[in-house]
Amino acid sequence: MRRFQLWLIFLLLVTSAAPARAQDRLNVVASFSILGDFVRNVGGERVSVTTLVGPDGDVHVYTPAPADAKKIADAKLVVINGLGLEGWLPRLVQSSGGKATMVTASQGITPLKIGSDADPHAWQSVANARIYVADIRDALVAADPAGAEAYRANAERYLAKLDALDREVREAVAQIPQARRKVISTHDAFGYFASAYGIEFIAPQGVSTESEVSARDIARIITEVRAAKIPAVFLENISDDRLMRRISTETGARVGGTLFSDSLTGEKGDAPTYIDMVRHNIKALTSALTN
Amino acid sequence: MVYSVMIYDALIAPFTEFEFMRRALAAVVALALGGAPIGVFLMLRRMSLVGDAMAHAILPGAAIGFLLSGLNLFAMTTGGLIAGFTVAILAGVVARTTELKEDASLATFYLASLALGVTIVSIKGTNIDLLHVLFGNILAMDDQTLLVITFNATITLIVLAVIYRPLVIESVDPVFLRTVSRAGAPAHLAFLALVVINLVNGFQALGTLLAVGLMILPAGIARFWSRDITGMICIAVISAIVSGYAGLVLSFQTKVPSGPAIILVAALLYVGSVLFGSVSGLFRQMFPGRHLEA
């Protein structure tokens, strides 16, 4: 009888410990590095995040590998940007056959339009980033109710940081003289930044890095730079910079540095997190435009 | 009076006002001089699709260049050249010494090369479309790139002048060349080397579409206007330059990107040649005119 009781207790202990051990982290897949950063900040220790388009990658023209299908199949949650950014994603999700819930982080944002299409770069405005974070928090809570408190707390902290960032950006822009608030960059990635903070962005390539430029576009930009005396042009980390350098040489505008638009950099780069990215961008802009 | 100003504005002004247009025109002329004659030979030797094959074959070389030096154009182009040469020469040697013909030989090697390239890139783990970065734009001609394509064109013309005779004979009667000279194989390999140089440097400077397009389309156009290879080469070069010029003007006046604009003009010239060319043009075939006395 003694033996049997001991075994019973042992069994109970084991079975009660099992759920605790089986409580693995929540598998989340984010489509690209910026979303991955948000998820990590909100999810904290409770989530294991994999990103499909990693640092310095171009999410517009990404071609997925079979390993990506596997990542999606293993995931509980797939966080995407939506607004037409990840053209390659729907088929990947279909073929991976996983049962993950898709979350569109940009839900609730009023998108800007370029022509008849939506501009997908909504995260460039910090106010929109707050909405992204809120959407991600809500999705995490729905997928893993046990961690709801932790997620809400993490999100609170991060949102506070974003508020501080937003103030920083506005102060920095205020230091740039009104007449100089114009920038040339490689593709139309900064529409939301422009409308939120009042700096005008002009780009030869359109909304996606997939498109090609015509001579007319280049001529227009050169004429505009000369006419408006725009002081600097900016490179991007994901595009061939020769076109920008040509414009710079021909107009006399300086190359003001590299802006990060669609992708974070690696750990050692200048923009390993979203907040670092926005800080880097605004610093580059102000230093080029304020002298 | 006003018309001449309009024409000047449309056709000449873009080039006087903007340096990038002048450079683009210079690039097109260099590309035409080097690439069009090569294209004529490619077409006559039934290798017209080699351009696309080569665009993929250079991937492992570019990938290794990227692995060693990051997004360094010089490293990736050198790697691409080495890979291109390897594939071209291996394919050429196999075609000459075995039963396998040129096209199948090239196809097998470029596919193997492409697979190797994709594997190398995947192992490294980044997703950057290397070729997307490697391929340039004719509107962004900096000094270094212009120098490279001009150098190309010069080398091509010189080498082509040297191997012209054996190349022609080898194309029309290879058995004869083998029986009178040992120059056949080296001439063929030199030709392949020229093809690779023109293509790889063309890709890096201008992208695949322009590099291959300005080789093959002018050759196709020339086919319909001359029965003699020297004449064909001249017409090919001229139509390449005309297409380049007109395409740049078109891209300047409209939203059409520059590369496609140039190729579209060339394609139009091609269609015109198919219809109205003096050598087997469709119009000539349907309405041959009265036959001659003797």
Added chain:
Amino acid sequence: MAAQLQFRDVTLGYDRHPAVHHLDGEVASGALLAIVGPNGAGKSTLFRGIVGILRPLAGSILTGELDVHDIAYLPQTVDIDRSFPISVFDFVGTGLWRSIGFFGGMGKAARDKIAQALASVGLNGFENRPIGTLSGGQMQRMLFARVLLQDARLIVLDEPFNAIDARTSADLLALVRRWHAEKRTVLAALHDMELVRATFPETLLLARGPVAWGATAEVLTAENLLEARRMCEAFDESAAACAVDDVPSRAA
């Protein structure tokens, strides 16, 4: 007379199957030799071996002090790309390769020679025609003109009178006799026995292996021709490796 060509127990073929089996012998310098035999007898294969396109499976072919590139070869026309945009004049002009090479200019002398060669074969007036517009017979005459220009010591003709009318045949035969008179060595593979008996003093009757070789009258006898006809044309897929090669050669 010195030997221009020596066959030392040579075997030539494709994929290890012999098309010419154990040929031994010599061709004297200045000889006018006809090579006859049924279809598939190995005549073309032998010629390819002589000009260096095909390497022997066994044995060797020696060309004396001649560089293998000093031989003029007139093959059957299959390998020429007739759609290539080249004129008759330029095509025939390539025959001057040995003297002009990569860069030599085509001076007046060269152009005169080409014109003369074209006239000898009856193709004057065809200078500017693209080669794709020629008939079979005209093509053959053009190739003859090229051989003329090559000015070679050894001339190898593979069925040179196929698809040619009688009058042209006679003209071209006159050229062959001229070469013989100029002390060049001429080998020709032929089907027309009458022509062989009339023009060629020496004949090799080939039916994979040599059946008879010598003066034409002695070679082209009824029994020899019968024996040649018995030769089997097809390769034997199940043949074993040739045992003769292990026996020391009887030809001393």
